[in-house]
Ligand SMILES: NC(=O)C1=CN([C@@H]2O[C@H](COP(=O)(O)OP(=O)(O)OC[C@H]3O[C@@H](n4cnc5c(N)ncnc54)[C@H](OP(=O)(O)O)[C@@H]3O)[C@@H](O)[C@H]2O)[C@H](O)CC1
């Protein structure tokens with residue numbers, strides 16, 4: 316079982332394409348199912364510590380995995396029972412069913428067991444779970460001390476993370492071959508428990524990946540404040556937001572941070588405070604310009620935003636600025652841009668929709684030509700070139716004022732350090748989550764900004780300094 320940071324994420328269709336490609340290379344569905352089931356059985360043996368296991372097998376290949384799991388556990392002398400929903404549809408699942416020689420109960424007449432394995436539905440769930448099935452499942456889950464989902468907990472939509480009926484919450488989900496968006500997108504992600512990836516011998520494309528610890532430079536003998544990356548932050552009507560973004564950029568490793576629009580000396584004194592004018596805005600040493608935190612939405616601030624957009628700096632566009640621009644305006648501007656909307660700002664800029672978060676973020680990146688950080692309990696980073704990064708759940712204590720300002724500053728520091736927009740956005744998201752983890756409970760955004768330093772230090776050195 317592998318941790319999921321950096322793992323490939325595949326939609327159901329992509330997963331099937333990977334399977335098909337493997338078959339065309341000489342692999343077989345039966346062999347793949349055998350590898351999947353045996354890998355799951357090995358993990359389940361470790362997790363169950365000798366307790367009896369009840370495997371629930373569905374009508375598809377997820378159920379086929381379940382029969383291989385049960386047969387493997389039985390062959391190892393591990394106490395195991397099987398209850399089935401329907402009969403296997405595919406030949407490969409029927410073969411797997413034939414490999415189980417024990418009795419097969421039904422969901423309704425089986426007895427609970429300490430360890431429950433949900434092999435009812437995986438990536439093929441196509442419509443909401445029947446309430447009677449869901450109810451029987453919940454009774455068995457309530458009676459178990461450990462519930463393990465195979466590939467996905469039953470009752471979730473693979474690609475969007477939406478719920479399909481009343482889902483079966485798992486304590487652990489064993490993802491097969493690759494993560495799926497539902498392992499990371501809410502509300503499905505909340506029903507997966509701890510997600511572990513099992514290798515089943517398929518090679519997954521890495522267009523979409525789980526956000527991982529970034530490779531960030533460690534300063535070296537030739538480093539100086541400018542080649543470590545200069546960040547400039549436009550100060551708006553609510554000055555505290557820009558101050559937080561500035562503090563975040565400093566702690567996240569930027570060598571020089573300028574707050575444009577403020578000259579009154581104040582802590583932190585390492586923060587350079589300059590008037591906002593053509594000279595300060597046009598400083599060619601700026602590696603990333605942040606506009607939006609606490610900006611305000613009046614005409615003067617709209618004009619300030621226009622001046623920022625008129626530069627050729629790499630931009631981080633956040634907060635109020637997202638209410639003042641249009642996707643067309645951004646696409647026309649071009650250059651490196653990272654937008655960091657939360658749900659409300661996303662709807663304001665790109666319109667509301669019932670589509671899944673991943674699809675919406677990817678469409679927005681296409682429409683605007685910018686890298687989109689669609690924030691939330693499930694953060695999705697989408698690049699205009701189709702690549703995407705999905706973040707594992709971070710601390711719920713991030714639901715505090717200023718958290719977004721801190722993220723904008725962290726992303727800007729990574730962008731100014733020379734990462735490309737997708738890499739910088741993903742690195743900033745990882746630093747933000749890691750800083751929150753280090754803060755523990757009940758922190759405020761000022762604490763979070765300071766914790767970016769230790770988080771940054773933890774990943775320094777992966778690449779040589781510039
Ligand atoms: N590389 C891999 O990921 C591997 C995955 N494997 C396992 O295979 C499943 C995917 O198998 P699949 O058969 O495509 O789908 P499921 O097993 O999830 O379920 C499909 C069957 O369930 C029926 N269905 C769908 N929705 C419902 C519902 N709400 N209620 C009842 N039945 C439902 C569906 O019937 P339809 O008429 O809707 O088509 C199918 O009969 C994957 O998740 C892995 O566990 C391979 O075994 C190994 C490699």
Ligand SMILES: [K+]
Pocket residue numbers: 377433434435436437464465466467468469
């Ligand atoms: K399942």
